[in-house]
Amino acid sequence: MKCPTATICSLLALLSMAWTAKQDPSILIIGAGVAGLSTARRLMEAGYSNVKILEAEPRIGGRINSVFFGDAFVDLGARWCHGQNGNVVYQMVEGLDLLGHTEIPFKMYHSSRTVIDEEFAMGLMEAMDGVYSVDGDYPDRYISIGDFCEDRFNSTIHEKYGKDEKKLQIAKEAMYYFEMEVNSNEGSSTWFESTAQSDYLECEGDLVQHWKGKGYKTFLDVLMKKYPEPKNQLPFEDKILLSKEVSEITWNESRPRNSIAAHCSDGSTYTADHLVFTPSLGVLKERMHSMFVPKLPEKKRMAIQNMGYGLVMKVILHYPEIWWKNDCNGFNLIWSDEDRKRAINEFPTGPNLNGRSWVTYMHYSLAVENNPKVLVAWFTGKLVPEIELLSNDTLARGITYVHEKFMGHIYNVTLPDKLIHSDWQSNPHFRGTYSYQTPAAKKGKKATSAQEDLADPIRTAQGRLILQFAGEGTHPHHYSNVHGAVETGFREAERIISYYGKTTNI
Ligand SMILES: Cc1cc2nc3c(=O)[nH]c(=O)nc-3n(C[C@H](O)[C@H](O)[C@H](O)COP(=O)(O)OP(=O)(O)OC[C@H]3O[C@@H](n4cnc5c(N)ncnc54)[C@H](O)[C@@H]3O)c2cc1C
Secondary structure, eight states, X not given: OOOHHHHHHHHHHHHHHHHHHHHXXXXXXEOXXXXXXXHHHHHHHTTOOOEEEEOSXXXXXXXXXXXXXXXXXXXXXXXXXXXSBTOHHHHHHTTSOOOEEOOOOOOEEETTTEEOOHHHHHHHHHHHHHHHSOXXXXXXXOOBHHHHHHHHHHHHHHHHHTTOHHHHHHHXXXXXXXXXXXXXXXXXXSTTSSBSSOOOOOOBSOSOEEOTTSOTHHHHHHHTTOSSOGGGOOOOTTTEESSOOEEEEEEOTTOSSSOXXXXXXXXXXXXXXXXXXXXXXXXXXHHHHHHEESOOOHHHHHHHHHSEXXXXXXXXXXXXXXXXXXXXXXXXXXXXXXHHHHHHHHSOSSOEETTEEGGGGEEEEEEETTEEEEEEEEEESTTHXXXXXXXXXXXXXXXXXHHHHHHTTTSOOOOOSEEEEOOTTTSTTTSSSOEEOOHHHHOSOOSSOHHHHHHOOEEOTTOOEEEEEOXXXXXXXXTTSHHHHHHHHHHHHHHHHHHHHHOSOO
């Protein structure tokens, strides 16, 4: 005779299988950047175990890429945690003593080999900030940052420096620095591409917090619960498949289960009940027509087309000795009009555009915490795709030419002994750096923003949730940031969780 306890046990097992089939649907996540990892974390915490992440790169992290270089980790992608109140990254690491404050350099150098005096430099920074950070006071039409700022900056500097011809000239030339600064914040190639009336919301508190030489990757460990208590870590290792590039996503509404499929470049196919797509807006811009079968709804295609996705490049340089004598934490570079023209002859190697050499697209180099012999040079603008393809030798010589030109009279500038650089535009798994809102996307009175249209999930005719979108570009206010990407991952996980909260079968 069978023991009654065994019968009860097998009944319970049967019941639990029925629960599993109903409540543990299969979920595919495309991309193991922070949005994908956040989706998986929230799902696993809620008890969903049938989760798989397909990642095209041989590493996790996406646009977080911390590399050991010099004496510590440096970041080829995200470097700072921007803000505290309302910043989910900050909230998740608060109390763990992982963040420090970065002093942003305010020293300005002019290409005529002049160090701009502190008071004038502060005055220029304030003029830029006053014009750029203004809230709400826009003409009643869609307008770009360039259109909005150019006139205002001009009138501000005329008011401030109109009586001093020399200062006024430098202030005019600083407009070009100002545009590059806006481009590096927004990710745009010119400041006429990004809207002045954006929905971006800044988190309050310290806006530039670094990871004390350990890189932004520290946050990935916190996100996966590997840190601070390794014993609490979630089983991400079992869920992530690396070097799995998804080339096509197909779905078939008539199939009740596993109705969506991700087809990979290596010939493999994975099916699931739900798919959460997290690759960048750059990937979507390039592949939206070939990747989705059936094609995406028009509202979504328009959103992808109208949103901006930009270009920033970092070149990280290591020097045998600290030639800048550690007396500043970076250099802001103001090119004179004449020197900008001259650069093309003075440093003829490499690409140029409209009579401007690539080297003039560099507007600052910054020191790095816990890494005393390292500087990071920033490039913005339309030439970035070509600059990414330059050899290390040309990059090193070009940047040294710029440092020499601006500071050769103060320092004994040397060539770096090694360098690494980002290639976000050239890499087909990113195709750029971060998203911004364009005047085109803001045009007309729309109830939803392009980000919200992109975030809107695709359901079957019966209302079944099938294809969802996460990633920084889908956040209505914190786009372009890590904290925005995390929130979108949590959002899409919650969407699945609440879907099953309300629905008894899939
Ligand atoms: C240079 C630079 C500086 C930045 N600085 C900051 C900063 O200081 N602070 C800040 O908050 N933010 C910063 N950001 C922005 C921040 O890094 C991003 O907003 C955030 O990391 C985006 O995360 P995500 O998960 O949305 O996208 P991603 O990180 O792009 O993740 C998407 C993943 O999908 C993968 N993928 C792509 N295509 C496929 C495919 N076909 N099949 C499978 N997988 C695919 C990618 O490899 C990637 O891992 C910076 C970004 C860059 C590039």
